[in-house]
Amino acid sequence: MNRRRFLTTGIRASILAGIGGAGAMVASKAGAEQLVWQLDPAKCLQCGRCATDCVLTPSAVKCVHVYAMCGYCDLCGGYFKPDTKTLTTAAENQLCPTSALKRKFVEDPFFEYTIDEPLCIGCGKCVKGCSSFGNGSLQLQVRHDRCVNCNQCSIARNCPADAFSRVPLSKPYLLKQVNEESQAAELTGKKGSSDE
Amino acid sequence: MSKPGKYPVRIPRKTLNRCFFMLLVLILTLQFQEVLGVQRFPRPEFESGYVQPETLQPSARSGVLAIVDVLILIISLAVVSWLVIKRRSRLLVFWFSLFSLVYFGFYRQGCICSIGAIQNVTLGIFDSTYIVPITVIAFFILPLVFTLFFGRTFCAGVCPFGAMQDLVSFKPQKLGARMNAILGLIPYIYLGLAVLYAATRSDFIICRYDPFVGIFRFDASFGMFLFAGALLISGIFIARPYCRFICPYGVLLNWVSRFSWKHLTITPSNCIQCRLCEDSCPYDAIDMPVTVKNPETKSATTRKFILICLLVPFFTLLGGFTTSRIHETLAKVNRKVALTNMLLETSNNKDQPESIDVTTFKSSGKPISQVYSEASLVLKQFYTGSWILGCFLGLVIGITLAYRMVMIYRTDYIPNKGTCFSCTRCVDYCPVERNNEGLTK
């Protein structure tokens, strides 16, 4: 019996060492910080799966408007369907299936576009329109007030563009921002051409 | 078409907009990638004093709260271990498990989970770019450490999945040793697959097929609700079906618990073989005494020993060989392999509509050869992985068989340290009082 107890204690000690060792091995490069899921709008191809593949209904992915990038265009590629004749807010003109993208007159000829987040389902239709014909100021993002931060984001696995990654909690958004330099260059370039 | 602007010098925005629109459609079709992300229209200079709104970026749940979760886990493990080992009270363990169900289940919605953490730890070992958060490591390791000391007290009152199933086990039936052994192989398969898919960076299947998280969130796909419903309904008659026949973390806990330092005992003192506790365990986890009826002859024992020595390696190799044959099927879960298959399929029959994945891949402009070489690399990993997985499963089957062959002599009713969840139900059936050494003599 004594030998048996000795053996058990030995095994117990080695299991403890094993758990500790495995833990230390992973912990040696562990981060103290939590990770959250985010998609990179620069990679996103607006395939529509963000609306369908999230574990939440409606999806935790929503369209986000980076106003600083917006051109405030009257003819907004994100707001209007491509074949629209009259630029009115009539529902049949709108690209957004839930009318979540709102348009407000600011001053001639500028319009402000706002997303009504509770309505947005994250389908990315407006984002596709905006990045194809506009400045790309409409972008899809995982909204962290809604996302339950699944261990494995169920959209990430199905994203055809591999746009999802785990990002540190302190920097949870990956929005494309204005490139001030290129904007300045374009501004002067355009001013010059319009003066002619 | 264009309205005259306020200032005659400026060309009206609308005209500009439309010209650009036409031009861009043209350019875009030519070189889509180049134009992406470029500021096509300048930021307007507002004259009406319009103030641009800020882009809201709501933050996620604070990291401090994740530390709080770990603290609550430690406290819960300590309290339940104390309730099981010292207080030996089923009622208190039950009430505590309700707390765990509410906190870790319905409040935290199950995504801080020791079971799923297996995959994070595996991925952390195999993928040097993945950094496992320290809280996830804590959730993986702490229950194992407590189990090494006190048995599976995590399962008794901390794991929300166990608590959920315990609530519905009204009419538990005995399954019999053979049935338990056969169904008990499923968790090994599940664990092996989960590790394989996590190590090859393919998927986290434990999370994907987690039946309870949908209940905690009141939101899941129809299939998962069906699975959860089936589990809970069968759970009325088969106590804790997920724990016994699915849970991959339970495999690790089972191994560790076999060597636990202080495990729950049915009797507080000495067993008097009154047989009152015999049917008390809803999980068939009580080992009955084995009285020696026909002591084996020496030659029979030797024959058995030789048979086992042949059986175990045979099953190991057979398992490895068989599983390596299906490594291509297993690899289909991997995205790169799946994409390659889809690309091959579309190039083979052109009239079928191509999937979103193929379309998006084509528009990404990546060379096809790159995907093919990446996929073949993944296939190689799966080949090695499936050999290891198969050998592991074969070994488990071999050992299970061997274990059923050998006679283990036992004089008392004791909980099986591996399969006992330390729920303390059996304790109430034992008539022996504490410190009654005299009774048995």
Ligand code: SF4
């Ligand atoms: S799944 Fe990926 S490509 Fe599709 S919309 Fe979401 S981020 Fe974009």
Ligand code: SF4
């Ligand atoms: S078009 Fe889709 S992504 Fe854009 S606002 Fe509407 S629902 Fe949201």
Ligand code: SF4
């Ligand atoms: S982590 Fe979960 S909740 Fe968040 S976006 Fe992904 S699937 Fe949706």
Ligand code: SF4
């Ligand atoms: S066996 Fe698994 S699911 Fe059941 S209580 Fe233990 S850890 Fe939880």
